[in-house]
Amino acid sequence: MSKPLFNKEISLHRLHNQRRISFSLIERCRSLLNPGVAFTRELHELFRAQGKFGSKDRRLYRELIYTYLRYQPWLDSKRSDQEAFMDLLIQLAVPTAEIRSLYPTLANKPAIPVEEANRFKLLGKEATEIKELLPDWYALHTKRPLSTKGLLTLVTRPPLWLRIQKDPGDDIIKRLKEPASPEQAALIAKHPLIPGCIHAPADFPLANHPCYLNGDIEIQDISSQILLLMLKDSPRGKWLDACAGAGGKTLQLAELLRPYGKVAAHDLRSSALRELQSRAKRSGLKNIEVLAKRPTEGSYDGVLVDAPCSGSGTWRRHPYLMRQTREKDVFDYAKKQLSILKDYSNLVSEGGLLVYSTCSLSRHENEEVAAKFLETETRFIHQPLAPRFGFDDLGHGITVYPEDHNGDGLYVRAFRRVS
Numbered sequence: 224m225s226k227p228l229f230n231k232e233i234s235l236h237r238l239h240n241q242r243r244i245s246f247s248l249i250e251r252c253r254s255l256l257n258p259g260v261a262f263t264r265e266l267h268e269l270f271r272a273q274g275k276f277g278s279k280d281r282r283l284y285r286e287l288i289y290t291y292l293r294y295q296p297w298l299d300s301k302r303s304d305q306e307a308f309m310d311l312l313i314q315l316a317v318p319t320a321e322i323r324s325l326y327p328t329l330a331n332k333p334a335i336p337v338e339e340a341n342r343f344k345l346l347g348k349e350a351t352e353i354k355e356l357l358p359d360w361y362a363l364h365t366k367r368p369l370s371t372k373g374l375l376t377l378v379t380r381p382p383l384w385l386r387i388q389k390d391p392g393d394d395i396i397k398r399l400k401e402p403a404s405p406e407q408a409a410l411i412a413k414h415p416l417i418p419g420c421i422h423a424p425a426d427f428p429l430a431n432h433p434c435y436l437n438g439d440i441e442i443q444d445i446s447s448q449i450l451l452l453m454l455k456d457s458p459r460g461k462w463l464d465a466c467a468g469a470g471g472k473t474l475q476l477a478e479l480l481r482p483y484g485k486v487a488a489h490d491l492r493s494s495a496l497r498e499l500q501s502r503a504k505r506s507g508l509k510n511i512e513v514l515a516k517r518p519t520e521g522s523y524d525g526v527l528v529d530a531p532c533s534g535s536g537t538w539r540r541h542p543y544l545m546r547q548t549r550e551k552d553v554f555d556y557a558k559k560q561l562s563i564l565k566d567y568s569n570l571v572s573e574g575g576l577l578v579y580s581t582c583s584l585s586r587h588e589n590e591e592v593a594a595k596f597l598e599t600e601t602r603f604i605h606q607p608l609a610p611r612f613g614f615d616d617l618g619h620g621i622t623v624y625p626e627d628h629n630g631d632g633l634y635v636r637a638f639r640r641v642s
């Protein structure tokens with residue numbers, strides 16, 4: 224009879240240790256919030272320096288750190304009471320298995336976690352007050368006024384969105400559910416409107432899942448999936464994905480271009496291209512070519528410029544960007560985006576498409592850059608996007624907000640080269 228008690232004591236001791244470590248990691252992360260700091264790389268280094276962290280530890284600490292970042296302006300004044308601060312943080316976090324394991328350490332144990340969309344109430348706040356968590360310039364940059372639904376979405380972690388990459392010819396949903404817990408399995412479903420799109424819970428353990436390892440499915444945010452589906456005529460021919468990163472959109476584009484078309488993928492970052500290469504291999508797609516150097520000549524039926532940006536559309540997933548980004552960064556990005564767009568526009572063949580996109584919600588990086596491009600580049604005209612998924616292209620491009628599909632926010636605009 225004494226052994227379980229002993230184990231329980233050890234386990235409680237370990238949980239209290241995790242709370243202590245979380246608090247000290249959060250303190251250290253505060254110094255990583257200066258503009259320009261590569262937050263995820265530094266966090267990775269911080270975890271690595273601890274040596275003994277396993278993947279569960281990393282998931283636990285990341286969830287708590289990201290929760291802190293979402294609510295930072297409201298939480299900072301509470302740091303002086305470490306225990307009360309940690310109690311609050313654990314209840315604000317998404318109740319993943321790792322977070323739930325900390326519940327026995329709470330002073331007042333919650334029987335049921337507060338619903339995610341209402342967790343801010345633990346801080347005695349109203350939904351409209353969530354705007355205090357955003358940088359003060361943000362509301363002036365978005366075309367759509369801030370709504371309660373939009374604010375609530377910004378402080379909640381998005382689900383995991385997947386794209387069916389290879390038609391496996393059997394019930395992929397059933398296979399995905401196999402290793403999931405009953406709570407996770409209940410949230411796995413095909414999207415009713417967006418072909419090939421699957422919703423899964425944020426903490427779904429995908430990394431070692433056979434459907435992922437064999438390339439049947441890929442991780443891709445729902446709004447990102449919609450972007451390429453909105454091109455009026457399905458893409459065909461030879462395309463260039465000029466800012467391909469690790470290939471989120473390249474893989475979908477290659478799938479859409481099959482069986483006759485192909486895509487060349489380029490990015491300034493060789494590490495991203497290496498990841499793209501391994502994802503392409505996993506997908507089994509044969510129509511992707513990776514270009515380490517920017518193509519200087521030749522012409523393409525379509526060029527996608529998914530430009531580097533301030534990333535406000537991804538604040539839900541990357542809350543450190545909400546803390547790091549200054550208004551000046553937005554204007555700096557806008558200059559860069561116009562220059563990149565002009566540069567790659569030269570590679571579009573006559574009659575071809577140029578697609579400009581960002582994961583920013585600032586009109587300065589979106590509509591304004593597109594308008595400036597058209598002002599000087601008279602070879603191009605506005606190309607309406609198909610009015611699908613409930614969005615309307617009123618001649619200025621389409622902005623998808625995080626609350627529209629419970630994903631990222633992004634902007635997309637297409638131009639047709641006419642001469």
Ligand SMILES: C[S@@+](CC[C@H](N)C(=O)[O-])C[C@H]1O[C@@H](n2cnc3c(N)ncnc32)[C@H](O)[C@@H]1O
Nearest residue numbers: 465466467468470471472490491492529530531
């Ligand atoms: C928004 S990310 C691209 C995301 C990617 N398309 C996806 O769907 O996952 C922008 C990318 O542009 C790259 N980049 C920045 N300047 C560039 C340039 N002049 N030419 C090509 N790529 C560039 C960055 O390295 C970054 O990977």
